[in-house]
Amino acid sequence: MTWSGPLEKISEFKYRIPPAYKKEMTVEGIIYASEQLVKTIREDKAPEQVANVACIPGIVKYSLAMPDIHWGYGFPIGGVAATDPYSGGVISPGGVGYDINCGVRLLRTNLDFKDVVDKMDKLANSLYANVPCGLGSRGKVRLSYKEARRLLIKGAAWLVSKGFGVKEDLDNCEESGAMDGADADAVSQRAYERGKSQVGSLGSGNHFLEVQVVDKVFDLRAQEFFGLSEGQLTVMIHSGSRGFGYQVCDDSLREMVRCLSKYNISLPDRQLASAPLRSHEAERYIAAMKSAANYAWANRQMLMHLVRLSFEKVFNKGWQSLEMDLIYDVAHNIAKLEKHILDGRKKELCVHRKGATRALGTGHPEVSFKYRNLGQPVIIPGSMGSFSYLLIGTKKAEEETFASTCHGAGRVKSRRRASRSLDFSLLMQALRKKEVIVKAAGKRTILEEAPQAYKDIDEVIRTVEGSGISKKICRLKPLCVIKG
């Protein structure tokens, strides 16, 4: 399963796949990696996928991969590609993935870990009981068709209008928790069917909810901008658009596979099926994808509401008294029309981020007012039991990576290899030793998501910081993990 194609080292943290590697490549492939990470990157077919993405029509500059890159389907996970709508550029649903707007949100509390150590078991039990998780898990909200249509247009704001949050939550979400241009009519009845009872559910696989403690502060602005200092409790939520998004992707791919011959598009992998950005098929996909993205923001908003309720119950205080403010919410599976500098001129490009996070630098108008003088917060979850990080975006990311950075640790071991080679009780023992409480719907998920199945998050972060595309703010240590 290893990859033996050409990877030329061009700097300490950058490797290149030359366009001559494949005759259909129109641009080069660039992988951000350290020497240590590049060894694991060669262990699967992810670099081949970087080369495949370099073949999609209208791609500009390069096909990029972040240091958490691993083998996905179509695009690599950790892949970034920008296409030019005015030069035959396409949009590819496979460049977003099935879990549209899978993403992460981080909220703070004013609790100090040392004051609440004895409450952690109670908190873990309360969160596990109150937050629906696991396969096909259903939320506590049942949406009528009419309500679902409103939610698709307004995203997290619709839930806030119903009392499940406050306006400040929206200010601290990428896109303020809803993308303009969503169209409920672009979504199939089948997607409504799959999504109507899943708002406020975590799902399974790598999705999780984690109570963490700020373990190390690297940048003193952590206190000024985020109100975070060492010892403080935070909560991270990782989930996406659930069955709704999977169905939107499925419907769109089916249509785009059909229009490959119509638009005379030839690709090395059918999962990269695309349509020209200005086509009817692309417009419909974009409107449906935005609806699914808004669904995901609403889902994470409801999950955060359930977390706040659990904290209120355990600590017997209102969430406002506990200062459980949303720090930020980022999408890491999405495509967006964004303005970037290309050949010295500002141009609108369609940026696909498949397992990659937007990372805008200081002063960018898209960054919420609160963080404009700092840079956009970037939230990077680690694997179960390992550290997570809060970082900020940079000007260099805007210049080099279409303002993108990594999204997590990145897998190295397949789910089957992880569940066959690891021992459940030893793994639980190791997690207990690290003082991590784990609650999960099934043993299999715990084994498949074991830290040994992932790359070293610290090395991934060292690479994005070393290459200048993000800057570390603080490190977060897991205390309770709730998994589906």
Add this chain to the structure above:
Amino acid sequence: MVNFEFIEHTADLGIRVKSKELEEIFKKSGEALISIIANIRPGVAKQRKIKVEGIDWPDLLINCLNELLFLFYTGNFIMVSCDISLNEKTGSKILEAGLKGDVFKPSQENIKREVKAATYHNLKIERDEKGRYVAEVIFDV
């Protein structure tokens, strides 16, 4: 006992299915998918009829597998057995099937994992040197 092999994949899960008959490829792939999701074999109290189209056999296979996922996620229907007929007309391949199975409540005991979708990545339906059909599918899990 489902007759299929797993294909190693870093993030997701793949299957390889072999048969002399194309209908059997569809049937075995469906059974493989169900066995990846659930570890129960319910009765055959319920029936469903499906009609699925594709531009070619691989496309039809993906559409059929995603139809099974849709039936599972919207109505908890688990297929146990099926009668399949495959047809062709210009530019289109069609599967019609009568599915037998049951509706059940997912629980920690009877569920193995969530499968988001059957993908087109590295999708194959080919003939091997013995003339058998070999299909490979990667699922997003």
